Amino acid sequence: MTLLNKEDLIHIRRHLHEYPELAMHEFKTHDYLLETIQSMNQDHLEVREIPELPTALLVYVAGANPQRTIGYRTDIDALPVTEQTGLPFSSKISGIMHACGHDIHMTVALGVLSWFSEHQPSDNLIFFFQPAEESENGGKVAYELGVFEGKWRPDEFYGLHDNPGLPAGAIGCRMGTLFAGTTEVNVDLIGKSGHAAYPQNANDMVVAAAEFIDQVQTIVSRSVNPIEGGVITFGKLEAGTIRNVIAGNARIEGTIRGLTQKMIEHIVGRLKMVANGVATSYGAEVNIDFNQGGYLPVENNDDLTKRFIDFAKQDPDTQFVETEPAMTGEDFGYLLSKIPGTMFWLGVDDDSQLHSATFNPKESSIEKGVESITKFLEYRMKNETN
Template sequence: MSLTSEDLVNIRRDLHKIPELALKEKQTHEYLIGKINSFPQDFLEIKEVPELPTAILVRVNGSDPKRNIGYRADMDALPVTESNDLEYRSQHPGIMHACGHDLHMTVALGLLSYFSEHQPKDNLVFFFQPAEESESGGRQAYDLGIFSGNFKIDEFYGLHDNADLATGIIGCRNGTLFAGTSEVNVTIHGMSGHAAYPHKANDAVIIAANFINQVQTIISRSIDPTKCGVITFGKLEAGTIRNVIAGKARIEGTIRGLTQDMIEFIKQRIVDVAKGLELSFNATIDVEFNQGGYYPVENDPDLTKQFIDYMQQADGVKFQETRPAMTGEDFGYLLSKIPGTMFWLGVASPGALHSADFLPHEEAIIDGVNAIKGFLEYRMNE
């Protein structure tokens, strides 16, 4: 018998108790395998990945397949100490499912449970993915070639819960849903010296201040105002004591853009600014970027139109077209390789995503399962 709404809530609470960080999802992996093995196995084929040992792939063999449809659910949690006083609060100190991946996995199990008993027409491939929050688990999986043979995926779908949408609402848009993100690390090499003799030193703090100010003009003066980009520097370290001029400074930040072209443009302009300041201050500035797999989540136009058309007319589904968000998601890397669609599931949490008081409404779980199940069956008949 397919999982009931009560079953799904209990599963989500079980998973909420055992959050684990990227690539360490061993307990989560064992819990998921236990649940998957409890489903009817007539149509199921399970694949594990030694090189990515917490990942799980499950293929549901279709009755008359024309395509392999992929569905992804991320598994990892965040280094956040939960503030919710719940019977099922996190049992792992300093770690919490503050982004709702426990709910993502639960929805996927609900879908898998249903299709294990109701054979789909097309093949379905469920991907329980480790390391979304860091380490680019989606990119690692793709680069390992795990989506091949029986587990080749022709089109990919996945959800993310949304604290600001009403419970159970499906939100989506054509084009970019989430921004791409890239880390940027800048090391400035000047020359230290006595605070009383600045002319005998090369002040890395002054260079850092100029660098930050000039880089911020990239957004205001180099980018079309109708397009989006963000540069934020959240960390600056320099110096050891107040009366010694710092000879070295390190700046750490993030770049976000709604297209990969935008991210590449911002990267190049940052390098240009660094080169100019090297000449101006006779210093050396090293700039490093690390994007990993956090590409913009750019939804496939045709598949997303079908998805939206279905959700807008389906009985019992509440749909809302949403605006792009500047949050990042490594599903963007998978969508850069395989066409597909990412969408929101409203959970109306009083606390924001990534916050210690994030608390999704669990009624959204069954709403998500029903809406996605309906879409997949609709898509398989196209």
């Protein structure tokens, strides 16, 4: 195969879209990516697989005169969503869809890799095709396996996420935090069940859970600087079995969002205080568990991001949009906490939102994304010495 052209890229994207796979089960996706990569010019490429993370792929592109190693990451998993787009290339896998646009992400990465397979870069490049972004924090897993060591450790890391609210092919970015960090919260309240007619002999965890949820609403409204912002959402509450039995147990499940790790830790501390207060007030046992995994805030490196934005603003073929931070989560934040880098948006111009069953990104964004990213990487390699 020669350099991937527009038709090739659209064909690749549609194939990936038809066969989505969930986190840590992207085996056919892995095989298709590997087949596509192996069809490229191999003169400067080295492909690496990871036995402990079998759906991941890394590709090393040897630079002609390397001063640094630049990493580029794309995520490859899909979501448990039943597609409702009606497209002729809709998902063929029941209940699974690329509703977050990772098919676009992968296709853009392959386009950029194809270019550098035919045009040897001056610096070394590492392309990381990462499983499990949507769940199970594949970036953190890879890092903790020691994947990014020796020549496989980038000096700086870049990655994109598609954005339906931006024009197709536009590049969006900002200094500081792009995406919030996310932490799962599970709360178990344990009291004593009993007959509905004799509440004095029971300890009602429906009432305790209601009090807990009510008090939590004051954390963001009264304990968080409104300029900084934070979110606590409880999306699931389970208690009881029947209307005339007092529930002795309740479980609440939710999520915390914060634009900085400091904010997330502040909210966690306040939630613990509320849990302790409700336990004391109701004579109950309240156990609260937090799981952040690899979903740290995506905090862009100042120097690298300024350079990226400067390029995007001055490049006549790139439409740049300065964006606001988003409360959505992304596990690239974990890698950016270990390796400096920048995440940015690629506009895909769609009325439907990310994660929706009708999400249908514009395919014209693919070629524009490949061009902008390729030009930025060449700009980075040719014009900078540090």
